[in-house]
Amino acid sequence: MDMRPDPLIMMTTQPAPTSVAAKPKVVARNVNVFYGQKHALKDVSVDIPERSVTSFIGPSGCGKSTFLRCINRMNDTVASCRVEGTILIDGKDIYDPALDPVQLRARVGMVFQKPNPFPKSIYDNVAYGPRIHGLSRSKGELDQIVEASLRKASLWEEVKDRLADSGTGLSGGQQQRLCIARTIAINPEIILMDEPCSALDPIATARIEELMEELRHNFTIVIVTHSMQQAARVSQQTAFFHLGVLVEQGDTSQIFTNPHDKRTQDYITGRFG
């Protein structure tokens, strides 16, 4: 038997990308960010596909978190910060002066590096958003939202008998999942995660990654991570930032097997950083 694979077949045996580069949920064009005199982000243009996980990787200070924070206008709160360029969500400019940033942030949730539950009960942590946004008409309805959110965050089974306990009493991994439950309770379209696992142990990290895999069917997820392996594991798209520039963006499968830019290759293989 001729064991030699047919080169033509070999060209087509790459697994189909798990993301069918769906229609972009977020479209950024020529985004520049300045902190005072510092030009932190230079001409970043990127499309973030809907209902998939996009990861931003790059060395510290490369601008990946800065860009993430542009997507829900968190940089508005930094006095010296100036954002130029266009960011569209579903085709609508999010820097339109007529747009209410509070409404925007209800659509674009955020999970931070360090779990930061409110010093309130587990129940109230999740119920907080729906309450202030008036998403429920009755106690029963609110209960449902809390349960559904905790279930989606894979936390329900662990906390259902102690919903009145303080959220800060949970383990780090549970706290982070509580923060994710709190984020999805107001039913956002996009979830931004800024190094969500860097304070967690490997088991808690695996739970969050499993959760992201489930959540991506309903949400558009953007994650900033310092763990290359995490980006490779959880995302369908990967964007590499370096010195404020978006160096390369592509299917995660391509970025980690055959990056086109030498800077990407050097970074992900540990040749500089």
Place this chain on the structure above:
Amino acid sequence: MSEHIVTSYEQELAFLDGKIGQMGGLAEQLVGEAFDSLASHNPGRAKATVASDATIDLLHRELEEQVILMIARRQPVANDLRQIISVLKVAGELERVGDLAKNVAKRALTISGETHPKGLLTGLQHMTDLASQQLKEVLDAYAARDADRALTVWRNDEKLDAVYNSVFRELLTYMMEDPRNIGLCTHLLFVAKNLERIGDHTTNIAETVTYMTLGAFPEGERPKNDITSSTLVSSPLR
């Protein structure tokens, strides 16, 4: 190519390349020695050749273990991943080349007492030279990360196929001329087939070198010229 921040990683990758070089050199040597032992009717040489295949097997095992360990410890990506996977594949191909050469030497041992006309070996000598040269070229392409050179090897295998076709016909003719040649010629036919297979393994290595270097396999159909599967030399008496 800039170096890894982690020096030991860099050293491990260099170790892989070193072992591939060593394995390749041995395989090349074995192919030559196998034919020499056949041509010189030298059972001692044939035995020595058979024995030295064990070294290639040992190197293969060593490389496999190192690759598995590196995947577990380094979680390689990009060009490192391609290199590590390519090492695993190339080592497998070289191990097969070693086996085929060993089989040639075994047959040399079996027929060392037979007298065979000198002319019969000319074609096999030519095949051995071509196979060795191709093997050397592809190993150089590997070491130099030279995809163009690998592609040349990939395309040149048809020359080996062409010689194989003529050796095949030649041996069939000898067998038809005198049935007493059949025993000897059957062994020589297998020798020719082994050399042709060595050429195929060499093209597999060439494909792997292309992948390692460019991240993509060669496109299109490789030129092939082996028509022995459809060759029939009929007896003129019928």
